[in-house]
Amino acid sequence: MRPIKTNIIKLCPLVFLLMSCNGNQADLYDKITKVDAHVHIRTEDPAIMELAKAEGFKFLTINTRSSSQEHIDNQMRFAKAVKQNYPDRISYITTFSMENFEDPSWGEEVIRTLQRDFNEGAIGLKVWKDIGMTFRDSLGNFIFIDDPMFEPIFDFVASQGKTVIAHIGEPRNCWLPVDSMTVSNDKNYFSEHPEYHMYLHPDYPSHEKLVESRDNLLAMHPDLRLVGAHLGSLEWDVDELAARLDRFPNFAVDMAARVCHFQVQDREKVRDFIIKYQDRLLYATDLVISGDNFEQQVAWIEKEWRADWKYFSTNEAMESPNVDGVFNGLGLDTKILRKIYHDNALKWYPGLFE
Numbered sequence: 241m242r243p244i245k246t247n248i249i250k251l252c253p254l255v256f257l258l259m260s261c262n263g264n265q266a267d268l269y270d271k272i273t274k275v276d277a278h279v280h281i282r283t284e285d286p287a288i289m290e291l292a293k294a295e296g297f298k299f300l301t302i303n304t305r306s307s308s309q310e311h312i313d314n315q316m317r318f319a320k321a322v323k324q325n326y327p328d329r330i331s332y333i334t335t336f337s338m339e340n341f342e343d344p345s346w347g348e349e350v351i352r353t354l355q356r357d358f359n360e361g362a363i364g365l366k367v368w369k370d371i372g373m374t375f376r377d378s379l380g381n382f383i384f385i386d387d388p389m390f391e392p393i394f395d396f397v398a399s400q401g402k403t404v405i406a407h408i409g410e411p412r413n414c415w416l417p418v419d420s421m422t423v424s425n426d427k428n429y430f431s432e433h434p435e436y437h438m439y440l441h442p443d444y445p446s447h448e449k450l451v452e453s454r455d456n457l458l459a460m461h462p463d464l465r466l467v468g469a470h471l472g473s474l475e476w477d478v479d480e481l482a483a484r485l486d487r488f489p490n491f492a493v494d495m496a497a498r499v500c501h502f503q504v505q506d507r508e509k510v511r512d513f514i515i516k517y518q519d520r521l522l523y524a525t526d527l528v529i530s531g532d533n534f535e536q537q538v539a540w541i542e543k544e545w546r547a548d549w550k551y552f553s554t555n556e557a558m559e560s561p562n563v564d565g566v567f568n569g570l571g572l573d574t575k576i577l578r579k580i581y582h583d584n585a586l587k588w589y590p591g592l593f594e
């Protein structure tokens with residue numbers, strides 16, 4: 241009897257400690273204000289904002305795609321309307337149109353429009369993957385984000401103290417055959433959309449070329465604050481991402497739609513990476529919500545927020561539809577959770593929620 245008793249006595253405090261740890265992190269979810277730093281709110285339905293309020297989330301909603309000013313204006317209407325109703329709970333980011341790119345006055349016109357948007361409340365500029373993967377000049381060459389035409393624009397954004405969020409390129413999986421892809425959502429998406437599957441289109445720019453164009457932009461504008469959307473398109477390897485974070489002090493990344501890429505990498509390595517770069521990582525989901533998919537997206541985001549929190553805050557075994565097999569949570573401490581869920585967003589996006 242004696243050894244068993246001793247074991248129980250020894251085990252009890254440990255069990256109690258583990259339970260209280262997880263309990264505390266669940267409490268923390270309810271207690272702290274969290275930021276989802278990359279969403280696309282294209283509805284005025286207050287239900288999504290009320291859900292965010294109930295879950296303790298604030299939003300950074302991002303206008304995106306440079307095909308036309310009309311498309312940007314449509315997104316802007318939603319952003320402004322929601323900002324007006326929930327000024328402390330949401331901020332928005334603008335973008336520019338590539339229409340008439342080769343006109344001599346294009347750059348000046350973009351700067352004029354950005355100045356107006358910043359004056360009206362936009363806290364930054366988004367540049368999207370259509371730069372590098374869609375737009376071509378009159379000679380048929382792809383236009384990249386390190387093109388000299390963009391330089392005055394990035395100088396202007398830096399001079400205004402605003403942040404650029406850059407989604408340049410795609411996940412590296414996009415350039416691999418479907419059976420070599422690491423996560424199920426990429427496998428499914430690129431099977432259904434062969435037109436976007438770059439492995440099938442070797443005439444398009446490579447993943448490396450696109451990442452290099454973004455790296456050049458960072459190097460050319462050391463005074464520009466730049467957040468790489470979607471783990472900066474280096475989601476496949478925390479070492480690759482760490483190399484850029486080391487090289488460019490003006491660079492941070494959001495995790496939008498890429499948490500699953502952490503979950504398929506070595507847990508200890510990912511955990512060490514997050515601890516080391518705890519000031520440079522922003523939690524985000526890439527929620528896209530409009531009148532068309534409203535119910536479905538509300539149900540999805542509520543689950544996503546809870547699942548991601550469990551992953552970052554506990555050591556529990558978990559499963560995800562995007563990942564083969566079981567993986568364990570990262571068990572990050574409160575200080576780091578507060579940074580990635582809140583403080584870093586405020587630091588990298590000055591003016592957020594003002």
Ligand SMILES: [Zn+2]
Nearest residue numbers: 278280496526
């Ligand atoms: Zn997005």
